[in-house]
Amino acid sequence: CPDKVILLPVISAGCPMADMITAHSLIQKKREHPGVPVVSYVNSSASVKAESDICCTSANAIQVVSSLVGYDTVLMTPDKNLARYTQRFTDKKIVYWEGFCPYHDRLTAAQVKSVKDDHPQALFLAHPECRPEVIDLADEVKSTSGMLEYVKKTESREFIIGTETGIIHTLETQNPDKVFVPADKKMICTDMKKIYLDDIVKALVTSSPVVKVEEGIRVRAYRAVERMLKIPRD
Ligand code: SF4
Incomplete structure (x- = not known):
């Protein structure tokens, strides 16, 4: 939604699991597995999503992997536990990033x-x-x-x-x-507890801090999210 303003009341409120992978490290991993589709959990940065073929949530990961018809191997990031859980439901080989929710x-x-x-x-x-x-x-x-x-x-x-x-x-x-x-x-999760009502009021009054995503990243990240949204949830 490039026409919308996105406010994040406390800019340090992130996700330690998402921080366990960068776009650069994912590009390197993709080189080790050429032609293998990348499924990234929505708890990931926009730049990691931009390097992914499709996103997933914990509610639709199995369906997303199953939707990748014609591929015997899938690379899942960043959560190794979600990947290993998904592996129980598919004959495809799931290669995974070693990230996790602490x-x-x-x-x-x-x-x-x-x-x-x-x-x-x-x-x-x-x-x-x-x-x-x-x-x-x-x-x-x-x-x-x-x-x-x-x-x-x-x-x-x-x-x-x-x-x-x-x-x-x-x-x-x-x-x-x-x-x-x-x-x-x-x-x-200490990150999930960082934002108080006062912070939300302040963000609304000041219209800041604004989250900005570079257009080239936004378009590719959105494509991965959009593909996921076409897959039914459990
Ligand atoms: S609970 Fe885990 S996955 Fe959720 S925001 Fe916190 S670190 Fe990230």
Whole structure:
């Protein structure tokens, strides 16, 4: 949307996982895998998206990879855990970037087993950004939006939540009769907590800081996002 003004109230509010790859390093990786399509998670910079063939979210990664008909190998960036989760559902070989979300990747199988022991009736919901051994313990693997939808429609009343703990406030608000336990109380993304209401007011009053993307990057990044938007979600 080149005609729209995009404000980011606190310019340092980023994503440590997105910072684990640059366009330059992706170009080098692509040289190692000529002709292999690149699927980049939306948690990536515009310049990384511009070097990608298509984007994906945690809700549609499997469908996006399946849509790449005629390719036996796919390169996924930047999240190795989402790539390894997607690998479970495809015969294509997924080569992946060694990035990860520091908050999802910190959750261990031992922690999950311990919380499950304390809450034997609870269903464990894991996000695909979690490690494979954590995914193996999940009753359901869901994106953030997938968790919100699933909890509403299931009859279970207690859940262990394996994702950034901020979702628990929304889950409790939408489901006051259900109980939510964080798999790890320290799954708190400090970047996601950087913006306060005051910062938003200030950004709206001053119309700054403005996010600017170079036109050449914008056009190519948008193409990767647009291709993704044509793929149905789960
Ligand atoms: S929780 Fe934070 S670090 Fe992890 S993917 Fe989200 S924004 Fe990035």
